[in-house]
Amino acid sequence: MGKRQLDADGFVAEALKAFDEAVSLMEIEVPEAGRSLIQGWLGFFTAWKGRRVAGFDEPRELAAKLIADSFAAALVPGLCGACKGVDLGSGNGWPGLALKALELCGHVSLLDSRAGACEFLRGFVESTRLSGVEVLQERAEQAGQDEGFRERYTLAVSRAMAAPGIALELCSGLVAPGGKVVLWVGPEQEVPRSGPGLDAIGLKLKTEIPYTLPWDMGSRLLAVYNKVQPLDRKYPRRYAAIRKKPLI
Numbered sequence: 001m002g003k004r005q006l007d008a009d010g011f012v013a014e015a016l017k018a019f020d021e022a023v024s025l026m027e028i029e030v031p032e033a034g035r036s037l038i039q040g041w042l043g044f045f046t047a048w049k050g051r052r053v054a055g056f057d058e059p060r061e062l063a064a065k066l067i068a069d070s071f072a073a074a075l076v077p078g079l080c081g082a083c084k085g086v087d088l089g090s091g092n093g094w095p096g097l098a099l100k101a102l103e104l105c106g107h108v109s110l111l112d113s114r115a116g117a118c119e120f121l122r123g124f125v126e127s128t129r130l131s132g133v134e135v136l137q138e139r140a141e142q143a144g145q146d147e148g149f150r151e152r153y154t155l156a157v158s159r160a161m162a163a164p165g166i167a168l169e170l171c172s173g174l175v176a177p178g179g180k181v182v183l184w185v186g187p188e189q190e191v192p193r194s195g196p197g198l199d200a201i202g203l204k205l206k207t208e209i210p211y212t213l214p215w216d217m218g219s220r221l222l223a224v225y226n227k228v229q230p231l232d233r234k235y236p237r238r239y240a241a242i243r244k245k246p247l248i
Contacts, residue, residue, distance in 0.1 A: 008046040015042050015059035015067075022068035025214040030071065034101030038067060040128040041097065048123070051116035053092040064217050069184070070095030070159065071102065075209050076182055076224055079104045079155065086153045086174050088140045089161025091117050093124065095184065096157065100133055105155060111136045111143060144173020144236040151176045151231060159184035164192050164223065165248030166239075172201040172227065173236040180206070181225040191223045197247030201236075202229040 016039055023030055030038075045054065056062035073079070073095055085105035087096025090112045099105040110121050110133065118137040125133050136143065140161075143149040156171040156179070164183055171181040181203060185191050192198060193205050209222040236242065 008043070011046050011059050012039065012042040015063045018060040018063035019067050022064045022214050023071055026068060026072070026211065028068075028071050028074045030101065031103055034103065037097060037101045037128075037130070040130075041067075041093065041124060044124045044127055045092075048120060050119060053117065053120050060215070061217070064213050064215060066092070066094055067098075069213060069220060070098040072184070072209070072211055072220065072222055073098050073104060073157065073182060074102050075211060076180075076222060077207075079180070083155045084153050085109070085155040085157065086111055086149075088156060088158040088167065088170055088174070090121065090135075093121055095159050097133070099155070099157065100130075105132075107132050107134075109134050109136050109149075109153070111138060111140060113137065113139045139239065140170040141173065141236045141239050141242070144170060144231075149174055154179040155182070156180075157182045157184075160186070163246070164189055165197065165246040166242050168192060168198070168203055168225065169201050169236045169242055169247060170239075172203055172231050175227045177202065177227050177230050179227045181227065183223045183225075185221045185223050187219055187221075191221065192248045195248065198225075200232070200247055202227055202231050204228045 083105040084107045085099045086109040088111050090096050090110035096108050096110045100108045112118055118135050121135040153174050156175045158167045161167055175181055203225040206224045206226050212219050
């Protein structure tokens with residue numbers, strides 16, 4: 001039964017129950033404050049009258065494929081609560097909000113170039129008075145060349161924004177040396193593991209973390225990279241140039 005068939009309270013309750021079951025099966029612990037964040041997001045999502053921000057209408061599918069999937073960030077070793085994180089192409093807020101809900105980041109920037117997505121994100125942050133989360137309406141490659149954001153973050157994440165090679169160049173513009181990049185890589189995509197392209201943007205693959213969503217909803221993989229050196233000023237390039245001639 002989908003979003004249109006359930007009343008708002010019923011949708012939130014069913015999705016939250018499915019989320020609890022999903023993360024339990026994935027052996028991920030969620031702090032109580034993080035669970036409250038999810039409940040607040042679900043309530044705001046069901047009431048939202050603007051542009052469509054999620055590709056799932058059925059509460060169980062939404063809970064597993066969007067929200068629980070984002071909480072796979074908890075499987076990455078070495079992340080800590082002092083991280084300053086950025087979610088590139090955030091859209092509906094996930095996986096960036098999972099970093100906050102899991103208490104992995106004290107501050108999270110939700111970055112998206114689309115006005116409609118940012119309207120949704122700002123509405124959610126303001127309505128829930130969520131602290132430590134900001135919404136940035138900006139193109140990732142432009143933010144990566146802006147001194148206010150360039151190499152200012154200790155963690156960058158990206159899920160379904162672009163092909164891995166493109167996403168890595170964009171992420172590297174925002175992550176400081178010593179920081180990490182975490183990509184959600186789909187089953188049809190290849191993980192960039194080595195080569196001159198990765199060297200050029202200062203990234204080195206640290207680990208790959210495979211996992212499975214519950215209820216036969218698919219296998220996933222996290223690719224974790226270390227930022228090992230400062231980024232040359234010519235990167236990140238304009239998006240059209242990255243797409244036309246990917247480094248990776």
